[in-house]
Amino acid sequence: MSEKIVIALGGNALQSGKGEPTAEAQLAVVRKTCEHIAEISGSGYEIAVVHGNGPQVGRIVMASEAAKDVTPPMPFDVCGAMSQGYIGYHIQQCLKYALNKTNRNIPVVTVATQMIVEANDPAFKNPTKPIGPFYSEAEAKQLEKEKGYIMREDSGRGYRRVVASPLPRKIVEIDAVKELWDHAIVITCGGGGIPVIEKPNGTLEGTAAVIDKDFAAELLAEQVDADILMILTEVEKVALNFNKPNQQELDHISLAEAAEYVEEGHFPPGSMLPKVEAAMKFVRAFPQKRAIITSLDKAVEALEGKTGTVLTFN
Numbered sequence: 001m002s003e004k005i006v007i008a009l010g011g012n013a014l015q016s017g018k019g020e021p022t023a024e025a026q027l028a029v030v031r032k033t034c035e036h037i038a039e040i041s042g043s044g045y046e047i048a049v050v051h052g053n054g055p056q057v058g059r060i061v062m063a064s065e066a067a068k069d070v071t072p073p074m075p076f077d078v079c080g081a082m083s084q085g086y087i088g089y090h091i092q093q094c095l096k097y098a099l100n101k102t103n104r105n106i107p108v109v110t111v112a113t114q115m116i117v118e119a120n121d122p123a124f125k126n127p128t129k130p131i132g133p134f135y136s137e138a139e140a141k142q143l144e145k146e147k148g149y150i151m152r153e154d155s156g157r158g159y160r161r162v163v164a165s166p167l168p169r170k171i172v173e174i175d176a177v178k179e180l181w182d183h184a185i186v187i188t189c190g191g192g193g194i195p196v197i198e199k200p201n202g203t204l205e206g207t208a209a210v211i212d213k214d215f216a217a218e219l220l221a222e223q224v225d226a227d228i229l230m231i232l233t234e235v236e237k238v239a240l241n242f243n244k245p246n247q248q249e250l251d252h253i254s255l256a257e258a259a260e261y262v263e264e265g266h267f268p269p270g271s272m273l274p275k276v277e278a279a280m281k282f283v284r285a286f287p288q289k290r291a292i293i294t295s296l297d298k299a300v301e302a303l304e305g306k307t308g309t310v311l312t313f314n
């Protein structure tokens with residue numbers, strides 16, 4: 001039987017193309033990434049794709065706010081749904097093309113996915129998820145004053161707006177994803193899923209937050225009994241002392257080592273910490289399985305054990 005793999009694509013990594021953060025620049029990165037995903041599919045893996053949306057949803061919110069004199073601003077959850085739509089569309093288009101090139105006629109489909117979060121999740125009081133563009137410290141201070149945004153430094157790359165990032169609890173469309181699994185490559189839980197709160201009468205209500213797609217991908221991997229959780233971002237390996245002269249890249253981490261490095265503060269919240277924590281959760285749930293963190297362009301080599309950081313139980 002072929003192995004199942006959930007592949008998570010970083011929202012920032014998808015915007016890592018040179019030049020302006022345009023849809024065209026993202027499409028170019030998605031196109032290249034999909035060549036790798038098609039190659040993985042060609043090696044016999046069953047795949048689902050999850051993607052991030054931090055930069056994208058941040059810009060959609062900004063555009064919506066900026067257009068307030070022309071049309072009413074969109075609620076935050078709707079902006080999240082819009083980001084799922086356009087990133088999913090890019091992946092669908094590029095992945096289908098890459099699969100066709102290798103004569104693999106597999107349908108590719110995006111499922112608009114809602115994710116149940118808890119209304120009393122402490123994350124609502126402690127925003128950590130960076131979204132939108134990067135700013136200088138002075139610009140960040142100005143935005144805090146003018147717009148009331150909460151701004152934080154993001155992994156040495158500049159300041160960004162941070163928003164609440166509650167934990168994903170339940171994938172609303174999981175039955176549809178499971179039904180589709182044998183027939184298509186499913187793009188699901190985009191941007192971590194559209195955050196919704198379940199009301200006592202059973203209705204769902206969108207809420208203003210951005211769920212971490214690493215945790216969403218992990219939850220999906222558990223639900224579909226995936227063999228591998230693969231998290232693709234901008235760096236080839238997870239590092240200790242990241243961006244410092246004594247930076248040390250890691251080939252392999254055990255669960256116990258990962259816990260120690262987390263405790264020592266090597267991984268910032270909202271960027272590398274959720275990836276490592278999601279990987280830890282996966283191998284804790286499935287001690288025989290593995291999680292891999294690497295860059296978009298190294299996915300194939302990492303699966304072959306040639307690069308990336310592999311996290312296992314022992």
Ligand SMILES: Nc1ncnc2c1ncn2[C@@H]1O[C@H](COP(=O)(O)OP(=O)(O)O)[C@@H](O)[C@H]1O
Pocket residue numbers: 009010011012013014052054155232233234235237238239240241242266267268270271272
């Ligand atoms: N210890 C670390 N090891 C590797 N990268 C790190 C580390 N700490 C912070 N980073 C940064 O975190 C980034 C990944 O987080 P982020 O950009 O939020 O991910 P995504 O691509 O999923 O949106 C890396 O590209 C790197 O710049």
Ligand SMILES: NC(=O)OP(=O)(O)O
Pocket residue numbers: 009010011012051052053054055191192210211212213214270
């Ligand atoms: N939603 C989410 O996790 O986005 P990023 O991958 O951009 O951080």
